[in-house]
Amino acid sequence: KIIPIILSGGVGSRLWPLSREHYPKQCLPLTDKEYSLLQQTLLRTQSLEVGNPIVVCNEDHRFLIAQQLQSIGVKKSSILLEPKGRNTAPAIALAAFETQRTQSEIAELSDTLMLVLPADHVIRDIAAFEETITQAVELAKKGALVTFGVQPTCPETGYGYIRSGEDFAVAEFVEKPNLEKAQAYLESGEYLWNSGMFLFSAKAYLDELSAHRNDIFQSVQNAYQQRSEDMDFVRIDAQLFAECPEESIDFAVMEKTKKAKVVPYHGDWSDIGAWDALYDYSDKDSDQNVLLGDVMSEGSSNCLIRSESRLVAAVGVKDLVIVETADAILVMDKNNAQDVKKIVKRIQTED
Ligand code: GDD
Ligand code: MG
Incomplete structure (x- = not known):
């Protein structure tokens, strides 16, 4: 049996003004009219035996998330509440x-695997996704920590790089290399991107975590032991969890363990981090525009324009992102999409 583990910690501030502190990007219907990224992530696993x-x-997102799970028919879940993400x-x-x-x-632990999925990734090719997971199950049952490798298309420095050896072995795992290294990895043709999805048993992960970062293992164990339960919500002890060192699975475990395996994933995959990524991912009209909601364009091209509440008209503009919401409007050169973060920071500090 496979337990979907959904990581839903981030806010996605580069997708402001649609994403907000209390309405994170994974809860938004960004690529689908009906379902949020989080809901799509769960629905994607439904044909596996989960x-x-x-x-x-x-903690702040608990009701929003509980409601989103309920509305796609999830009857029972565990919603682990972090007072502050580590x-x-x-x-x-x-x-x-x-x-x-x-x-x-329910005495099924020995054949239970955890399928770790970030809540904010988009995958359309469900068949390829399922096939890859099925392949990985065999490896994870034998105690491996399986990652899913994606063919790199640019020297992205925000990803992990994996060199694969024989029989799915991970020969090398390098998390977030510098540009020079990323360039060399890309040119060598020997590396895959780490997709950020993982499959392993709870025991295999905890064993490797305690072998390589026993400090993290111990503090999480202490904080978990002092939890309180309230229906599906499992609240983690704030003080004890605050003492836990902050680290990613990639640096803490995947770069160090000898039990890592990588299964290549050949379907589409996108981590919609910022508005330009959403533009790249979306279907475009004949002027290469992505127009969402009540939007009119005359002679504009290469734009992403999204309206939530009012008519937005764009005339003769190029390479812009325009996002209209009830209380804030973003107008931005599409090439500066990473800088939205700076605005969010200013809003937080100048308030
Ligand atoms: N619950 C919880 N708590 N979730 C978290 C936390 C936390 O403290 N921190 C991050 N997450 C969630 C994020 O919301 C996201 O869905 C996922 O975990 C991955 O975290 P990111 O912060 O987005 O990681 P990254 O993009 O820098 O790097 C990871 O993903 C890349 C692919 O997108 C790494 O695994 C890379 O190796 C990988 O290439
Ligand atoms: Mg990410």
Whole structure:
């Protein structure tokens, strides 16, 4: 049996003004009219043999997330509430303890695997996704920590790079290399991007975490033991969890473990981090525009324009992102999409 573990810690501030502190990007219907990224992530697993999902998220998003799960028909889940995120190594460790607890109650622990999925990735090719997972199951059952490798298309420095050896072995895992290295990895043709999705048993992950970062293992264990439960919500002890070192699974475990395996994934995959990525991912009209909502264009091209509440008209402009919401409007050169973060920071500090 496979337990979907959904990592839903971020806010996605580069997608402001649509994403807000209390309405993170994974809860928005960004690429689909009906379902949010989080809902799409769960729906994607429905044809695999899956158990009740575990979502790890910030305390502030609990009702929003509970409601989104309910509205896609999830009857029972564990929603692990982090008072403050400590990055993915602790978040996944919490989910591993929760998996051990809930599955041991039904005596199925030995063949239970955790399928760790970021809540904010987009995948359209469900068949390729399922095929890759099925391949990975065999490796994970034997105790491997399986990652899914994506063919790189540019020297992106925000990703992990994996060189694969024989029989799916990971010969090398390098998290977020500098540009020079990323360029060399890309040119060598020997590296895959780490997709950020993982498959392993709770025991395999916790064993490797305690072998390589026992400090993280111990503090998560302490914080988890002092949890309080309230229906599907599992609240983690704030003080103890705050003592946990902040680190990603990639640096804490995947770069160090000898049990890593990589299964190539050949379908589409996108991590919609900023408005330009959403533009690239979306279908365009004949002027290469992506127009969403009540929008009119005359002679504009290469733009992403999204309206939430009013008519937005764009005349003769190029390469712009325009996002209209009830209380804020963003007008931006598409090439500066990463800088939205700076505005969000200013809003937070100048308030
Ligand atoms: N619950 C919880 N708590 N979730 C978290 C936390 C946390 O403290 N921190 C991050 N997450 C969630 C994010 O919301 C996202 O869905 C996922 O975990 C990955 O975190 P990112 O912060 O987006 O990681 P990244 O993009 O820098 O790098 C990872 O993903 C890349 C692919 O997108 C790494 O795994 C890279 O190796 C990989 O290439
Ligand atoms: Mg990411």
